[in-house]
Amino acid sequence: EVQLVESGGGLVQPGGSLRLSCAASGFTFSSYGMNWVRQAPGKGLQWVSDISSSSSTIYYADSVKGRFTISRDNAKNSLYLQMNSLRAEDTAVYYCAREFTSTRALDIWGQGTMVSVSS
């Protein structure tokens, strides 16, 4: 079964750091680009970051540029999001999503992990 499972969310104080992980299974992880998408409580989807299959190209939303770092370990079938200098507005459910190569559709999504930034 094709699956993505996020972990690492939790409650953190403003200015703090958190590292999210996304474990992939059921497909050849190293062949696909991956994305992080977040959703604040009661709000819509917001794209966060994208990394190519080989990590050669990386892009960030302006709102997280300079604070968040996306990375992957193809040997471990894992995607990561290092989040530093966290703000209250970063509070959201964070989803990892697979980018199907030929169509660029975000075709597989994880169940999400909740990040709460509050003092």
Add this chain to the structure above:
Amino acid sequence: SYELTQPPSVSVSPGQTASITCSGDKLGDKYAFWYQQKPGQSPVLVIYQDSKRPSGIPERFSGSNSGNTASLTISGTQAMDEADYYCQAWDSSTVVFGGGTKLTVL
């Protein structure tokens, strides 16, 4: 930055046709994607590359994209189709989502 605009809500009676629009500058020159999200669940891809359906998505879901507007159409809408729907496009190498449309089936 590129923006996609959706109506906040759309209502439809069971068995009727629901249409959700997504507007963006020259959106027809890009591919449009649509995702369905039910409460407490992760988004699910229902339309990709304007009008293609992933396996497992019912035939009542269809899409189109031309000019500045993409549309998601649900024919013979069922109660199970009540959900939030998001359009999405790629702007260069970044993902852009519309604000989402809450589809109510009543």
